[in-house]
Amino acid sequence: MSRLAAEGTISPEVATTGIVIGAIANTLTKAGLAWLIGTQQLGRRVTVALGIVSVIGITVVLL
């Protein structure tokens, strides 16, 4: 993503949004794994915690 921006293929804004979306997708994958492999209690906790982090990330990018 940052390489594409460096080459001028995409704008810095698009690259930033892409990187943040990537980071969020990554954390959401963790929540999914916690549900899938762990217990409900664990899944709920991890989802809430990483959900808050993701919402903050999205908000900052959109502002």
Next chain:
Amino acid sequence: MLDPIIDSLLLRFFLALGIGALIGLEREHAESGGIFAGSRTFPLFAVIGAITQAFFPTLLSVALIALTVPLTVAYAAKAVTKGDIGLTTVTASVLTVFLGALTVHSQQGATVAVLIGGVVTVLLSSKTVIHRLVDQVDESERRASLKFILVVFVVLPLLPDRELEVLYGLNPRFIWLMVVFVTGLSFGAYILTRSIGAKRGIALTGILGGFVSSTATTVSMAERTSEAPGIYQISSFSIVVASIVMFPRALVEVAVVNPSLLSAVVVPLGAMTVAGSFIAGVAYWDSTTVTDIETDLKNPFRLQPALFFGAVFAVVLLGSELANTWFGESGIYATAFFFPVSRMSTRSHSH
């Protein structure tokens, strides 16, 4: 041309003497059942090894055999008179001959000899500590360690380290590395839990695991939780911490690939890191210190869940490759969404 060789050779002989003296002093100090070789004999062994290697390299085996004769006699005498059949001193003697030979063999050999000499001395002098540790290890832990060694040191090097057509372009060693991470972190959590308590042990696994692989940490923690549901609070702390470590890591990656982008990316990722750390702090503070958690982590090593995850990981990798081909560079956000699962979290620790 010859001068530096002679110079270094003299130096190497002193190195051999020093290594021999180090091991010899330890042996004499240990006084385990009749010392037949100590602070004077060991340097001699090392020098014999060094001279043989330097001037009669083909005769190294002869020198070794010649030395084993008096060593065997001394060992037999010790076994009879003291009733001590310990082989440590004899083994150390043979090793010292080789270490002496190594010092003159090459630059690399000299370095290896110093390293091994030091490690061996520490190993020899920590006899009581090691024996006490071994006594604490029970049968299941012994078997777990063996399995782990098999997973890491036998299976991993055996797998080909290249993309295989048969596996749709997947690299088997790369996927097995994930299995190694998951089992290793799980095993690490078990050991830490036993030595520093469940809460701190699991928390520390999360912090350290985040630097290795956040995905592997999540999988092993989730697996531990399904085994012992009581640890879900501290386990969630571990997963959150491991996930957050990825944000600064992504920042570093951006700084390397495209520094001009850093100022834009640092705000959202920084905010996410701060918020995540705060939430993790709350989660840690909120989690109860359950004393009987310790007994809950019964199984130090389970291969099956890790293998299952390895298979899932392979499928995800294939999926992200496909997504990349389908969306290409036009659907940049969609690609970002599919890509990171494999790329953002795995690329940085794949080399």
